[in-house]
Amino acid sequence: MPPGTSTAGEPPDRHVGPRKEEPSPLTLLLIEDDPADAYLVQELLGATRTPPKIFWARTLADGLSRLTPEIHCVLVDLSMPDATGLEAPEQVIASAPYAPVLVLTGLDDASAGAAAVAAGAQDYLVKGQVDTRTLDRAVRYAVERKHAVLTTQRLREAERVAEENARLEHGLLPVALLHTGDLDHQTRYLPGRQEALLAGDFYDTVQGVDGAVNVLIGDVSGHGPDEAALGVALRIAWRTLVLAGHTGTGMLRILDALLRQERNAPEIFTTVCVATIAPALDSALMWVAGHPPPLVLRGGSIEFVNGTPSGPPLGIFLDAEWPAIEVALGADWAMLLYTDGLIEASVGGSLLGLEGLLRMVREHGGFDLDRIVGGVTGRHRYALNDDLALVLVRRPPAER
Numbered sequence: 001m002p003p004g005t006s007t008a009g010e011p012p013d014r015h016v017g018p019r020k021e022e023p024s025p026l027t028l029l030l031i032e033d034d035p036a037d038a039y040l041v042q043e044l045l046g047a048t049r050t051p052p053k054i055f056w057a058r059t060l061a062d063g064l065s066r067l068t069p070e071i072h073c074v075l076v077d078l079s080m081p082d083a084t085g086l087e088a089p090e091q092v093i094a095s096a097p098y099a100p101v102l103v104l105t106g107l108d109d110a111s112a113g114a115a116a117v118a119a120g121a122q123d124y125l126v127k128g129q130v131d132t133r134t135l136d137r138a139v140r141y142a143v144e145r146k147h148a149v150l151t152t153q154r155l156r157e158a159e160r161v162a163e164e165n166a167r168l169e170h171g172l173l174p175v176a177l178l179h180t181g182d183l184d185h186q187t188r189y190l191p192g193r194q195e196a197l198l199a200g201d202f203y204d205t206v207q208g209v210d211g212a213v214n215v216l217i218g219d220v221s222g223h224g225p226d227e228a229a230l231g232v233a234l235r236i237a238w239r240t241l242v243l244a245g246h247t248g249t250g251m252l253r254i255l256d257a258l259l260r261q262e263r264n265a266p267e268i269f270t271t272v273c274v275a276t277i278a279p280a281l282d283s284a285l286m287w288v289a290g291h292p293p294p295l296v297l298r299g300g301s302i303e304f305v306n307g308t309p310s311g312p313p314l315g316i317f318l319d320a321e322w323p324a325i326e327v328a329l330g331a332d333w334a335m336l337l338y339t340d341g342l343i344e345a346s347v348g349g350s351l352l353g354l355e356g357l358l359r360m361v362r363e364h365g366g367f368d369l370d371r372i373v374g375g376v377t378g379r380h381r382y383a384l385n386d387d388l389a390l391v392l393v394r395r396p397p398a399e400r
Contacts, residue, residue, distance in 0.1 A: 025052055026139065174203065190377070191387050342357060
């Protein structure tokens with residue numbers, strides 16, 4: 001049937017093409033003491049295509065009591081019996097910062113209306129000089145402008161919070177406490193949470209007063225800010241324990257007790273690898289609690305540390321033991337500690353795995369952290385399946 005025609009008994013369809021969507025009805029609050037002026041405003045707005053719902057208050061006090069989030073816009077007269085000058089719009093703006101305010105003025109106080117706009121009102125209208133179209137447009141424009149302003153404010157607040165969180169997270173990342181110049185120390189850290197700086201993986205390096213270098217890397221199960229906070233708590237506790245002279249199984253038991261106290265659910269566990277490099281820097285003791293085995297380069301050979309793990313992850317068994325693993329290093333060596341986000345990364349459609357990591361490092365001819373990270377992330381940082389932390393400690397050959 002052609003457009004514009006109709007069946008018998010039906011009016012012809014005069015709307016050809018898509019219909020224009022009608023604006024949603026608004027809810028307004030009119031604060032006006034003059035009944036004639038209030039009636040005029042209601043009549044003008046009642047003649048619009050989408051008449052608003054209007055609440056009328058005859059005093060400022062009554063109007064303030066009617067302010068709720070359901071109010072889309074407030075029209076307020078400057079000449080109220082219980083307010084003078086800019087008191088009325090200023091109090092409305094302070095009481096309902098979410099609602100735009102339109103000021104109604106008499107012919108002789110247009111300058112006061114302009115002052116009200118400067119004080120925060122969206123616009124001012126001179127009584128007797130508005131019609132239905134002008135008043136309706138002023139109200140809707142005020143609502144849209146206020147919405148844009150609030151959206152911008154929320155965006156800026158979100159950006160400010162994000163910046164503060166970034167500074168906080170960055171401040172919680174460790175700075176190695178090393179006073180020897182005989183070691184090269186490098187780290188890389190990629191949280192799996194998009195745009196985050198901190199995750200459940202954690203690491204630290206502390207050299208004691210005896211010259212021993214203690215290296216930690218760990219991984220809290222799960223993802224999110226709670227796991228990140230738990231990882232920070234464990235790292236700080238570990239640093240404190242090391243500086244207080246604690247090592248080995250005793251130290252891990254203290255961390256295990258802390259984990260059980262701080263975790264949000266009993267199924268949360270943590271894998272940990274701790275290496276204590278002797279003051280002579282030629283050997284190390286390792287305690288590996290359910291963590292992937294470290295890689296060691298020595299004598300031109302790259303291999304995983306044998307005998308790992310030395311015990312279960314923290315948070316599983318109350319009576320767990322973690323025997324030390326002795327590792328001979330020699331005079332020229334490098335040691336890579338990492339979290340399982342590295343070996344669980346997808347490379348070429350399959351998980352990298354331990355053998356894939358070993359093959360990659362051998363192809364590189366040694367430990368190059370940027371190439372390792374690039375090999376598992378490619379061009380997409382967030383292609384990782386998990387958080388990723390790497391700690392490389394290297395004793396370069398002595399200069400002759």
